Structures are given as structure tokens and as C-alpha cells.
Amino acid sequence: MMSVKAFELVPVLERDLLIGDKTWKSIDCIECCGKNLYVGTSDCFIYHFLLEEKVSTSGRLVFTPIKQLHMYLGLKKAVNELKAASALNRLLVLCDSTVTLLHMINLEPIPSGAKIKGVTAFAVNENPVTGDPFCVEVCAISLKRKTVQIYTVHEDHVQLIKEVSTPEQPVAIAADGYFLCLAMSTQYIILCYNTGVSQDLFPFNSEEKQPIVKRIAREEFLLAGPGALGMFVTAAGISQRAPVHWSENVTGAAVCFPYVVALDEEFVTVHSMLDQQQKQTIPFRDGHILQDFEGKLILATSKEIHVLVPLPLERQIQDLLASRRVEEALVLAKGARRNIPKEKFQGMYRRILQQAGFIQFGQLQFLEAKELFRNGRLDVRELIALYPLLLPSTSTFIRSHPPLHEYADLNHLMQGDQEKITKCKRFLMTYLNEIRNTDVSNGYKEEVDTALLKLYAEANHDSLLDLLVSENSCLLVDSVLWLEKYEKYFALGLLYHYNGQNEAALQLWVKIVDGQLQDTTRSDLFEYIVDFLSFCSDHELVWKYADWILQKNEEVGIQIFSRRPIDENQTTGMNPDDIVNYLHKHKKAVVVYLEHLVFERNIQKEKYHTHLAVLYLDKVLELHTQEGNVSQLTSARCSLKNLLQHSNLYRVHLLLGKVKDTDLHMECAILHGKLEEHEKALEILVHKLKDFQAAEDYCFWNSKGKSPSCRQRLFHMLLRLYLRTDDTTDDLVMASVDLLNNHAVQFDVIQVLQLIPEEWSLQLVSPFLTKAMRGSFHAKCTTELASNLARSENLIFKYSKVKSRGKSIKLSEKKVCRVCCSFFTEPVFVRYPDGSLVHTHCARKSQSLPATDKKFVSLKNHS
Numbered sequence: 001m002m003s004v005k006a007f008e009l010v011p012v013l014e015r016d017l018l019i020g021d022k023t024w025k026s027i028d029c030i031e032c033c034g035k036n037l038y039v040g041t042s043d044c045f046i047y048h049f050l051l052e053e054k055v056s057t058s059g060r061l062v063f064t065p066i067k068q069l070h071m072y073l074g075l076k077k078a079v080n081e082l083k084a085a086s087a088l089n090r091l092l093v094l095c096d097s098t099v100t101l102l103h104m105i106n107l108e109p110i111p112s113g114a115k116i117k118g119v120t121a122f123a124v125n126e127n128p129v130t131g132d133p134f135c136v137e138v139c140a141i142s143l144k145r146k147t148v149q150i151y152t153v154h155e156d157h158v159q160l161i162k163e164v165s166t167p168e169q170p171v172a173i174a175a176d177g178y179f180l181c182l183a184m185s186t187q188y189i190i191l192c193y194n195t196g197v198s199q200d201l202f203p204f205n206s207e208e209k210q211p212i213v214k215r216i217a218r219e220e221f222l223l224a225g226p227g228a229l230g231m232f233v234t235a236a237g238i239s240q241r242a243p244v245h246w247s248e249n250v251t252g253a254a255v256c257f258p259y260v261v262a263l264d265e266e267f268v269t270v271h272s273m274l275d276q277q278q279k280q281t282i283p284f285r286d287g288h289i290l291q292d293f294e295g296k297l298i299l300a301t302s303k304e305i306h307v308l309v310p311l312p313l314e315r316q317i318q319d320l321l322a323s324r325r326v327e328e329a330l331v332l333a334k335g336a337r338r339n340i341p342k343e344k345f346q347g348m349y350r351r352i353l354q355q356a357g358f359i360q361f362g363q364l365q366f367l368e369a370k371e372l373f374r375n376g377r378l379d380v381r382e383l384i385a386l387y388p389l390l391l392p393s394t395s396t397f398i399r400s401h402p403p404l405h406e407y408a409d410l411n412h413l414m415q416g417d418q419e420k421i422t423k424c425k426r427f428l429m430t431y432l433n434e435i436r437n438t439d440v441s442n443g444y445k446e447e448v449d450t451a452l453l454k455l456y457a458e459a460n461h462d463s464l465l466d467l468l469v470s471e472n473s474c475l476l477v478d479s480v481l482w483l484e485k486y487e488k489y490f491a492l493g494l495l496y497h498y499n500g501q502n503e504a505a506l507q508l509w510v511k512i513v514d515g516q517l518q519d520t521t522r523s524d525l526f527e528y529i530v531d532f533l534s535f536c537s538d539h540e541l542v543w544k545y546a547d548w549i550l551q552k553n554e555e556v557g558i559q560i561f562s563r564r565p566i567d568e569n570q571t572t573g574m575n576p577d578d579i580v581n582y583l584h585k586h587k588k589a590v591v592v593y594l595e596h597l598v599f600e601r602n603i604q605k606e607k608y609h610t611h612l613a614v615l616y617l618d619k620v621l622e623l624h625t626q627e628g629n630v631s632q633l634t635s636a637r638c639s640l641k642n643l644l645q646h647s648n649l650y651r652v653h654l655l656l657g658k659v660k661d662t663d664l665h666m667e668c669a670i671l672h673g674k675l676e677e678h679e680k681a682l683e684i685l686v687h688k689l690k691d692f693q694a695a696e697d698y699c700f701w702n703s704k705g706k707s708p709s710c711r712q713r714l715f716h717m718l719l720r721l722y723l724r725t726d727d728t729t730d731d732l733v734m735a736s737v738d739l740l741n742n743h744a745v746q747f748d749v750i751q752v753l754q755l756i757p758e759e760w761s762l763q764l765v766s767p768f769l770t771k772a773m774r775g776s777f778h779a780k781c782t783t784e785l786a787s788n789l790a791r792s793e794n795l796i797f798k799y800s801k802v803k804s805r806g807k808s809i810k811l812s813e814k815k816v817c818r819v820c821c822s823f824f825t826e827p828v829f830v831r832y833p834d835g836s837l838v839h840t841h842c843a844r845k846s847q848s849l850p851a852t853d854k855k856f857v858s859l860k861n862h863s
Contacts (some may be wrong), residue, residue, distance in 0.1 A: 040079025
């Protein structure tokens with residue numbers, strides 16, 4: 001494990017100042033309270049110093065001890081323990097098994113001479129339960145008995161308040177509230193002196209090693225456990241922290257969060273309470289005292305005293321980051337939360353996350369870097385600034401000071417390795433795309449979107465178009481140059497369109513289609529331009545490019561007019577009259593547009609229908625004069641016939657004048673039909689075209705939507721045409737027979753029998769007669785059935801009406817006349833179908849009540 005410089009060892013009292021050349025004299029105990037330093041020696045002296053703290057020119061902390069006085073206790077015993085009670089201005093001294101109270105300043109014994117005798121060790125309860133601010137609670141281990149005594153120490157007297165027994169003789173003690181943590185001769189225990197309940201912790205052999213019992217927090221203790229472990233134990237007897245592993249010969253330990261400091265014969269070792277790893281080792285020979293005084297760690301050998309000065313956590317974290325030890329730095333930063341004010345910590349921690357993110361980024365650990373950047377709420381411009389030329393030219397961004405990293409730019413970071421640079425650019429694309437619509441990019445949309453555009457263009461990425469067709473904040477000036485550099489002209493057109501410069505967009509796209517610019521982004525760019533103009537609200541722009549569009553492809557290009565709404569007032573759409581007039585030089589386009597108006601939009605205007613019909617007819621006549629265009633002619637005539645049959649708005653006489661001298665007999669017949677000249681139409685179909693099936697079809701479509709008699713009249717007209725005596729041929733006879741047999745239901749049988757020649761055999765017309773009789777019989781049965789159903793429905797209605805009137809009537813005081821609203825006293829009344837009752841004379845007077853619904857009833861006939 002690499003080391004962390006968490007502490008510096010600073011000398012405080014050197015040998016010459018305290019011991020000198022007295023080899024028999026040694027430091028046995030120390031106490032520090034504020035600036036007051038007390039030293040107890042092996043020859044029963046107590047020394048008092050004031051420690052002045054200063055910062056040297058090199059930035060290091062320097063301690064200057066100023067000796068105040070010293071006091072000889074008059075015994076030939078060593079001073080075992082010193083504890084200061086600053087609230088009482090007293091110093092508690094354990095010497096020769098007795099705790100004596102001295103004045104903190106002049107070290108004189110108190111006048112009352114209060115003492116605690118028979119004590120092997122004692123501890124001041126730093127979480128007292130008495131609540132008296134003018135006393136100190138002291139927990140002392142009795143010399144001769146297996147007991148612990150609880151005292152309250154006042155300025156001039158000592159009072160025993162509790163005595164509790166222990167299973168064995170204690171050798172070390174620490175106190176917190178009602179809880180005592182004791183090291184016995186064979187094990188550690190937790191003892192609640194309020195209830196006397198004890199709990200065994202783990203075994204300990206006091207003959208093999210020195211016990212360590214330290215209170216480190218409220219109801220929490222640090223113990224030297226088995227197997228060279230520093231164990232954390234709560235007052236409940238459990239461990240909420242993982243143990244630290246120190247050496248076998250540890251003689252002292254202290255906690256300076258987040259570190260545990262352990263002392264052995266040769267070293268001071270520093271362990272993290274956060275990850276339980278050893279972080280620092282400081283050589284320190286012959287050390288035998290390590291104590292924590294209000295966060296100040298003091299070390300002592302038998303001749304000298306030093307202070308372990310903790311370095312600021314921020315500096316430690318920065319050292320870890322400088323060593324690329326990201327995980328350790330983050331763990332330490334999280335642990336520092338309790339020692340730093342909340343607002344300061346949040347700012348510091350965000351910066352640490354950002355620094356760690358750049359370290360991971362530099363190591364191509366992109367997933368980790370992204371998480372750190374987002375959690376650290378990194379100003380995204382810090383990341384974009386690493387990539388040359390990605391920030392917009394208008395950006396005034398200045399990197400953070402002090403800097404979050406030491407990289408000049410991406411080329412410097414990756415040392416020109418193009419493969420790594422490409423990976424970094426892919427990461428930035430992904431990261432920017434994820435945050436562009438989140439609060440992370442809030443306020444920096446222009447920087448984010450412009451950088452994304454440049455990255456997409458350079459990488460030929462498909463998302464470039466998605467960016468430009470969605471809401472974006474790309475800087476136009478930078479983006480134009482970048483898209484032109486990488487020949488992304490179609491994308492540049494989208495950018496122009498997004499910024500309201502539609503004409504500039506169209507100019508680019510037209511140049512691409514015409515081959516003046518090279519861009520293969522869309523192979524269907526012409527169709528895209530058509531779509532664009534189809535929904536463009538700038539009519540002037542549509543007219544400007546309409547000619548270019550129609551010259552390229554009339555049938556596709558006409559969509560720029562056909563897809564937009566029709567508006568004769570030109571408030572939202574374009575006037576169709578203007579469009580038709582404009583399209584006169586584009587023959588295909590005008591036909592397609594008129595078809596759109598007539599068939600799709602169903603515009604009921606004679607001029608459009610007539611215009612389309614004339615264009616259809618002109619096309620047919622043109623093809624009719626040419627040879628080898630049979631399929632085209634057939635298709636053109638089909639379109640013309642369809643229009644002539646289904647439209648009633650065109651000028652029939654105009655068209656008839658154009659076709660009557662041609663061999664377009666079918667079209668001529670349709671036009672005669674539109675003029676109700678059915679005989680002429682059928683004569684053309686029968687005698688000129690000899691198309692009997694077309695004649696039958698004519699009867700059907702010309703009578704569609706009309707009365708049955710109209711269709712019957714047309715079929716009789718066709719039959720008479722077949723049966724003319726002067727024109728009758730075998731073909732016509734067979735056609736008339738087929739007509740009768742196939743469409744018997746369309747004829748009046750009596751009239752048919754009068755028309756057909758006498759020489760026709762019964763067998764010839766038997767199918768007709770059979771169908772006619774079946775049809776007549778079916779009609780008779782259907783009529784009778786409908787009549788019977790109506791009769792039964794009428795009977796049911798009459799029955800329900802009679803039944804409703806036949807119900808008995810009971811009169812009571814609650815029954816009142818519907819008209820005069822008085823009670824019934826007369827013997828005769830009238831009841832209406834709805835059940836209401838009316839006096840007879842009221843019924844006669846009332847004009848509003850229907851007389852047909854009245855029924856006179858006598859009271860004598862009802863109960």
C-alpha cells in the first residue's frame with residue numbers, strides 16, 4: 001500500500017529542556033489542556049509549560065514551550081497519571097496509589113486536602129451523567145478489591161457516589177456515561193455501573209501485552225484485541241466498524257478521525273478507519289506514551305515529547321489524486337464529511353469528484369469518468385475545452401482556477417495517439433448527447449450542441465441529422481464553417497432551415513441535386529425537396545422553385561401543389577386557379593393536379609372537370625393518330641371513360657362536338673347518355689360498336705342511383721333496338737334472347753310478350769319466363785309476409801292498449817283529479833291511458849286532453 005502523508009512529527013520538548021543529563025529521570029505521564037502542558041516524571045516532579053503554536057516561513061507548524069514552574073510532590077514515587085479538569089481549575093494527579101487535587105496554575109495542593117486513596121488507575125468521564133457543570137466524574141480502579149468506584153470531584157472535595165464489583169481485578173479503564181470499558185486480567189468487558197450489568201467482549205492476556213482501552217466517541221471504545229487487531233466496540237458490546245490490523249507490540253493508540261494511530265517500540269503507524277488500510281509509517285524509537293488531547297496527538301519517549309500534527313484533509317486528498325489513487329481519495333473525502341462544515345464540504349467534494357473524473361478520463365476509464373462528472377456537476381465546458389476548436393467562437397469560458405487537471409488539451413493528454421483521441425471523441429459524443437436535455441447542460445446549450453454538431457460532422461455520425469431536425473442551439477457561424485469543411489451540405493441545409501433561412505437551404509440542396517456539390521447523405525434528396533416545398537408556408541419560395549422541380553419530374557414535382565391545402569382566398573393555401581394557369585406549360589403536371597382536384601379533393605367545379613376531360617380527350621386523340629401505342633391508348637381511353645361516366649359537371653356539348661366526327665364511339669355514347677339521349681347512345685353501342693355487353697353495362701351505370709322504372713325503361717329500349725324488324729339479324733336475335741334470359745328481373749313480362757316475335761319458340765324464352773314467374777311469385781310472397789307482420793304488430797299494440805285500460809281502479813283520499821286537483825266525490829270519472837283520473841265534467845271542459853283516450857267508468861263497476 002502506497003503511503004499517505006497524514007501526519008507530521010513535530011518536536012515539542014527536547015531532552016535538554018526537561019531531563020538534561022539526569023539519566024535516572026524519565027517522563028512517565030503527560031497532560032495537555034489548551035496551551036497548558038503538564039509532564040509527570042519518574043522522580044515525583046510535575047512540570048508545567050505553555051505551548052505557543054506558530055507557523056514557520058516554510059508553512060510548517062512549530063511549537064515553542066515556555067516553562068512556567070515545576071512542583072515536587074515529596075514522594076519517592078513516579079507520577080503515574082495526570083488529568084486536567086479545566087472547569088474546576090484543578091489537576092488530578094495519581095501518585096503512590098492516591099489521586100491528589102492540585103491547582104492548575106500554581107500546582108499547589110488544595111487547602112481541603114481532598115484525596116482519593118487506594119487507586120491503581122482512573123479515568124475522567126467525558127460524558128458525565130450528573131449534569132452538574134461544577135464537578136467532574138472520575139471512575140477509579142480500587143487497589144485491593146475487585147471494584148470500580150465512581151466519584152464526583154469538586155473544587156475542594158471529593159464524593160463517592162457509586163461502587164460496583166467486577167468479576168476480576170481491572171487493570172485499565174475508560175468511561176462514557178454509565179458505561180465502563182474495562183480491561184481485566186483475562187478479558188475485556190463492558191459494565192453499566194447504573195444497573196451493574198456486564199457483558200464479556202473478547203479474551204485478553206494482561207501478562208503478555210499491555211492493555212489499551214480508549215474512549216473515541218460517544219459510547220464507543222478502541223481496544224487492543226487478539227491477533228494484533230484494533231477493535232472498535234460500542235457500549236452495546238457490538239462493533240460497528242471493521243477492525244484495523246496493527247503490529248503485535250502496540251503500546252499505545254489514539255484516534256484522530258479518520259485515522260487510528262498506533263505506537264510500538266520503533267514506529268508510529270497510521271491506519272484508516274474508512275478502508276482499514278495502513279496509510280503512513282513514521283519511525284519513532286523508544287516511544288511509550290501516545291495520547292489524544294482535544295484532537296492533539298502527543299507522543300513521548302522517556303526523555304522527549306513530540307506532537308503528531310495532522311495535515312489538512314484537503315491536502316491529503318489532493319496528494320492522493322496527484323498519485324492517481326482515485327478510490328482512496330474518494331473514500332477519504334467521504335469520510336471528511338463529519339469534520340468539515342456542510343456547505344464547505346459540498347463544494348470541496350464536488351471539486352474532488354470533478355478532479356477524479358478527469359483522472360479517470362485520462363486513463364480512458366470513460367464509464368467511471370462519466371459517473372464522476374455527473375455526480376460532481378461538472379461545468380461541461382471544462383470537458384469540451386480539452387478538445388481543440390469545439391467550444392463556440394463566441395464562448396468566453398475560462399478554465400477553473402486552480403485547474404481541475406494539468407492537461408493543455410486532448411493532444412497533450414493522449415500524446416498524439418490518434419486511436420485514443422478517437423475514443424475520447426466518441427466518449428464526448430455520448431456524454432454530451434446524454435446530458436444535453438438535462439439540468440447538467442442548463443445554461444450551456446449553445447456550447448453543448450455546437451460541440452456535438454462538430455463531433456458528429458467530423459465522425460460522419462448518423463445522429464448529426466437527428467440533432468439538426470430537433471430543437472437545438474448550434475451556433476450558426478461556427479456550424480456553417482464546420483459542415484462545409486466536412487462537405488455536409490444537406491445537414492447545412494437543415495441548419496439553415498432551423499434558423500429560418502429556407503432559401504439558403506434550398507439553394508444548397510438544389511446544387512447537390514444538380515451535381516454542383518457532392519453530398520451522398522440522401523439518395524432521395526429530390527423527393528425530400530418536394531416534401532419540403534409541399535409544406536412550406538412561404539408561397540414565394542414555392543413559386544420560385546416550382547419550375548425547377550417540374551422540369552426534373554412533373555409527376556413527382558406536382559406534389560408541391562397537391563399536398564398543400566386549397567384556399568381560394570390565399571390565406572393559408574394557394575389558389576388552385578393560379579396553379580392550373582401556371583401549369584399550362586407542363587402537360588403531365590396539369591393533368592395530375594386536375595385529377596387531384598377532381599378525384600381526391602372532389603372539387604365540384606365545372607371548369608376543372610371540363611378542363612380535365614378535354615386534356616384526357618386530347619391525349620386520346622393524339623395517341624389515336626400514332627401507331628404502336630396500343631397500351632397507352634387503352635389506358636388513356638379508360639381514364640377518359642371513367643371521368644365521362646362518373647362526372648356530371650363537365651360541358652357535354654363541348655366534348656361531344658370534339659368526338660362526334662371520330663371513331664370514339666364508346667365516348668360518344670357516354671356523352672349522349674349524359675344528354676339523356678339514350679336511344680342514340682344505345683344505337684351507337686349496338687349498331688356501330690356491336691358491343692352488346694357494353695350496351696347492357698350502359699343500362700346499368702346510366703340508371704345507377706335512379707328508380708327501378710328508369711332501369712326498366714332502358715332495358716326495354718335496348719330490347720326494342722334488338723328487335724327492330726328492319727335491322728334484325730341472327731346476332732341481334734341472340735343478343736335479345738340473352739338479354740331477356742340474363743336480366744329477366746329488369747323487364748315487365750307483359751310488355752316483353754307483346755314485343756317478342758310470334759315465331760319464337762317457348763323453349764327459346766323459357767329461362768326468361770321461368771325467372772319472371774319466380775320473381776313474381778317471390779314478390780307476392782314477400783308482400784303477403786310484410787302485410788301479415790304489420791297486421792300482427794297492430795294486433796299486439798291493440799291488445800296492450802285494451803289490457804292497460806282494463807285494469808281495476810281503486811279510489812282513496814290520495815286520488816285527485818288531474819284537472820281540478822280535488823278529491824273524487826262524484827260516482828263517474830274518466831281514466832286516461834297514462835293512468836291518471838279526471839272528473840267527468842272536468843274532462844268535458846278540458847280542450848287539452850285527447851278525447852280518443854278517454855274512457856268513462858262508473859264507481860259502481862269498480863272496487
